[in-house]
Amino acid sequence: MTALTTPAPSRLRRSLVLAGAETRLLLRNRTAVVNSVLMPLLLVAAVRLLAVGGEETATGPRLLVTATGVTLVFLTYYNLVTTFVARREELVLQRMRTGELTEAEVLLATSVPTLLVTVGQLLLVALGVLVLGEWAAPVDVVLPLAGLVGGAALMVLLAAASTAFTRTAESAQITTLPLVLVATAASGLFFPLSAFPDEVGQVLRFLPLSPVVELTQLGLVGRTWDGDAVDLAGAWAAAPLPLLVLAGWLVAGAVVAPRVFRWAPRR
Amino acid sequence: MRPDAVLSPPPGPGETGPPAVEVVDLERRYGTFPAVRGISFEVRPGEVFALLGVNGAGKTSALEVLEGLARPAAGTVRVLGADPVADRTAVRPSLGVLLQASGLPGDLTVAETVRTWAGTLTSPQPVDEALAQVGLTGRADVRVRSLSGGERRRLDLTLALLGRPRVIVLDEPTTGLDPESRRTVWGLVRRRVAEGAAVVLTTHHLEEAEELADRIAVMRAGRIVLAGTAGEIAATQPATIRFQLPPDAPELPAVPGARLVATSPRVELHTQALQPVLTRLLAWADREGVVLAGLQARSATLEQAFLAVADSDADVDGAAAA
Numbered sequence: 217m218t219a220l221t222t223p224a225p226s227r228l229r230r231s232l233v234l235a236g237a238e239t240r241l242l243l244r245n246r247t248a249v250v251n252s253v254l255m256p257l258l259l260v261a262a263v264r265l266l267a268v269g270g271e272e273t274a275t276g277p278r279l280l281v282t283a284t285g286v287t288l289v290f291l292t293y294y295n296l297v298t299t300f301v302a303r304r305e306e307l308v309l310q311r312m313r314t315g316e317l318t319e320a321e322v323l324l325a326t327s328v329p330t331l332l333v334t335v336g337q338l339l340l341v342a343l344g345v346l347v348l349g350e351w352a353a354p355v356d357v358v359l360p361l362a363g364l365v366g367g368a369a370l371m372v373l374l375a376a377a378s379t380a381f382t383r384t385a386e387s388a389q390i391t392t393l394p395l396v397l398v399a400t401a402a403s404g405l406f407f408p409l410s411a412f413p414d415e416v417g418q419v420l421r422f423l424p425l426s427p428v429v430e431l432t433q434l435g436l437v438g439r440t441w442d443g444d445a446v447d448l449a450g451a452w453a454a455a456p457l458p459l460l461v462l463a464g465w466l467v468a469g470a471v472v473a474p475r476v477f478r479w480a481p482r483r
Numbered sequence: 484m485r486p487d488a489v490l491s492p493p494p495g496p497g498e499t500g501p502p503a504v505e506v507v508d509l510e511r512r513y514g515t516f517p518a519v520r521g522i523s524f525e526v527r528p529g530e531v532f533a534l535l536g537v538n539g540a541g542k543t544s545a546l547e548v549l550e551g552l553a554r555p556a557a558g559t560v561r562v563l564g565a566d567p568v569a570d571r572t573a574v575r576p577s578l579g580v581l582l583q584a585s586g587l588p589g590d591l592t593v594a595e596t597v598r599t600w601a602g603t604l605t606s607p608q609p610v611d612e613a614l615a616q617v618g619l620t621g622r623a624d625v626r627v628r629s630l631s632g633g634e635r636r637r638l639d640l641t642l643a644l645l646g647r648p649r650v651i652v653l654d655e656p657t658t659g660l661d662p663e664s665r666r667t668v669w670g671l672v673r674r675r676v677a678e679g680a681a682v683v684l685t686t687h688h689l690e691e692a693e694e695l696a697d698r699i700a701v702m703r704a705g706r707i708v709l710a711g712t713a714g715e716i717a718a719t720q721p722a723t724i725r726f727q728l729p730p731d732a733p734e735l736p737a738v739p740g741a742r743l744v745a746t747s748p749r750v751e752l753h754t755q756a757l758q759p760v761l762t763r764l765l766a767w768a769d770r771e772g773v774v775l776a777g778l779q780a781r782s783a784t785l786e787q788a789f790l791a792v793a794d795s796d797a798d799v800d801g802a803a804a805a
Contacts, residue, residue: 230603306588314585316576316604318571
């Protein structure tokens with residue numbers, strides 16, 4: 217045996233090597249790059265439409281709440297389902313699984329470009345509303361960050377679980393619909409949960425994307441799920457339930473995703 | 484996961500050491516279908532072991548357990564003394580795997596692909612050296628998408644061997660390769676074996692098994708039905724003697740130890756004792772002044788033995804495992 221000349225790469229280091237290659241692949245896909253930049257620009261353009269509503273608060277923070285939810289579902293979740301399935305059907309995942317990287321490292325490294333674009337898009341939106349003069353200081357930054365980080369992690373897990381019933385990258389357009397519909401219609405993203413009857417609204421708060429919207433809204437806008445304006449203390453007083461719901465979904469995802477994930481195509 | 488598992492050390496000079504791969508009564512099932520039905524074998528460092536069998540015989544299903552990609556339904560598998568699934572962290576740096584079919588992202592170049600893989604390994608070979616070994620140096624900056632099938636397979640093999648593995652699992656390494664690429668692959672495998680690696684491979688090419696393998700096992704319907712060296716396996720089938728008798732020849736005498744399969748004018752004899760039977764036959768022909776036109780005498784080949792057992796549906800359960 218040849219003596220080792222260099223120490224073995226750490227788990228983080230070896231994952232970053234794969235993440236780097238995945239990012240390079242993304243940058244070589246011109247359509248994906250253009251789409252990544254276009255979506256936040258469209259969202260920022262929509263800020264003027266929102267402003268017509270005549271609300272007393274600045275529209276920037278509200279737009280950023282919407283942008284967070286929209287990006288997590290339409291970009292993070294949808295992209296990851298497509299990517300995981302495409303990599304599986306091309307037999308790339310199976311190949312990666314034969315090396316020293318653990319299975320979790322392979323999936324996380326594969327997710328990195330999508331997660332980078334997620335953060336990049338939200339920064340673009342924030343920058344856009346700032347430039348348009350629609351920004352207002354947030355009530356709290358920890359809660360929105362917790363919502364974003366937890367939400368992104370949940371999207372990775374839900375995407376991994378969704379590959380179990382997604383045969384091809386194309387069929388992801390259909391298999392991702394349940395979460396997309398739930399998120400857009402019943403998570404407080406486009407219609408506030410306070411618009412539903414109170415009992416219904418209370419139940420909808422337990423849907424996977426609802427706590428993310430709730431937390432970002434508490435911090436960025438200073439408004440609870442049922443429409444009350446709150447300060448920093450009020451925001452934190454309203455935070456335990458959404459934090460718990462988000463944590464619950466993360467645990468459920470962490471249990472289910474590794475069990476149902478398939479590494480090789482069905483033959 | 485048992486991260487603290489310790490692998491068996493490589494054998495010192497002149498030692499044979501413990502087996503690098505030990506498979507005992509391995510079974511695998513898909514639902515109720517038994518894909519592997521209790522097979523056992525071991526492979527020592529510096530040895531090549533080939534699994535032969537038609538499609539569906541269970542070769543790949545057996546290898547997936549060695550590779551740590553699947554758990555056995557029953558039985559045990561040890562790679563360098565450790566469990567490939569439970570002791571994954573310990574085993575993987577010493578295990579090189581070439582899957583029967585595997586993909587690589589098409590938009591990375593050959594060099595980027597190898598560099599990325601090297602960055603995830605404990606003890607990688609230098610990238611340039613690895614590419615040179617498989618003759619891909621000139622293709623280093625070509626995107627994987629543009630490679631020919633043979634080039635892609637050689638790239639796959641490069642990745643499998645890049646971590647200087649002590650145990651190498653190759654599932655149909657040369658299927659779809661042209662003869663020259665096939666020889667390149669054989670040369671690479673032989674070099675690693677000479678350095679002490681243990682190799683388990685499956686193949687459809689009997690020539691490949693004869694060329695590379697020290698020992699061969701033939702699988703059928705999830706079991707090993709024949710095992711041994713290529714010579715031992717071939718010897719399970721009778722040798723064949725063929726010739727043509729002239730019309731006026733006297734009747735062929737009964738030759739002890741030979742079975743007459745076809746009679747005149749085209750005669751075919753099967754025998755387990757080729758030399759004595761042939762001697763008697765030639766002595767008779769000499770005595771009688773008979774010319775045996777087109778005389779052929781040949782020992783059974785691995786191919787004959789393989790065809791005799793590998794594809795027959797009959798008597799699967801009663802087949803005598805060697």
